[in-house]
Amino acid sequence: MLAELIQMLAEGRVEVVDLTQPLSERTPVIRLPEPFVNTPGFTLEELSRYDERGPAWYWNTIHAGEHVGTHFDAPVHWVTGREGEDTARVPARRLIGPAAVLDKSAECAADPDFLLEVDHVLAWEGSHGPLPAGGWLLYRTGWDARAADQAAYLNADESGPHTPGISPECARWLAEETPILGLGVETVGTDAGAAHSFDPPFPCHAHLLGAGKYGLTQLANLARLPPTGAVVVAAPLPIEGGSGSPARVLALVER
Ligand code: 23J
Ligand code: MN
16 A cells, blocks of 8 residues: 555645744734733754864754744643643644645635634534544635735734634634544644634634644645545654644645
């Protein structure tokens, strides 16, 4: 079987789609309101570059919050999951799984505060079958097109950020009544921009991480995935005690 996979990769019958946004000083980061502390973004600090500090080599120190760019949320990130897994304790087996891709990009273009409801997911299941056990629900909103521009990506005004997300009831249902492994999104976090005002606040974080499930954020190229059949490899760094990690996220897609 793996020999066949290698053959299919070589012939382009299995395509590798990179779901990861590039990391740089321009990578957008979430902005929380006062009085909460905010995360630093991503920066490189040069150690040497073929110079007196290291004549034949170039290398850097990376500086970044755990939750910068395309990244993984571990259960312990949220207070509801405080007894759960940290990033290093997530079993490698769970980092490869099927994907269900739900596209609400048209709705989100018309309404940046669009929220996914249980009925939307049930309608998707009516067309495509049940959500995959041990797999990701990947929620396409079209927000990846904004990821090069922090202002457009966060889409904030006087009333706060306006980015699409998931309703509190749908977040609870996904966490407790579906067999998914986690939720992947194109936005800066798994929750909607307005989710600070929801009950509970940040319901995707509260319900999914509280149920031992995972989050993936700032994904790219979900438009290149079929509704079912893709295999996702999500690779956070095994940071001991960590609450999350920038991740390389890849999808295998049969063409
Ligand atoms: C901390 C507080 C609130 C949120 C977040 C982080 C994230 O979205 C995240 O990256 O986990 S909403
Ligand atoms: Mn996060």
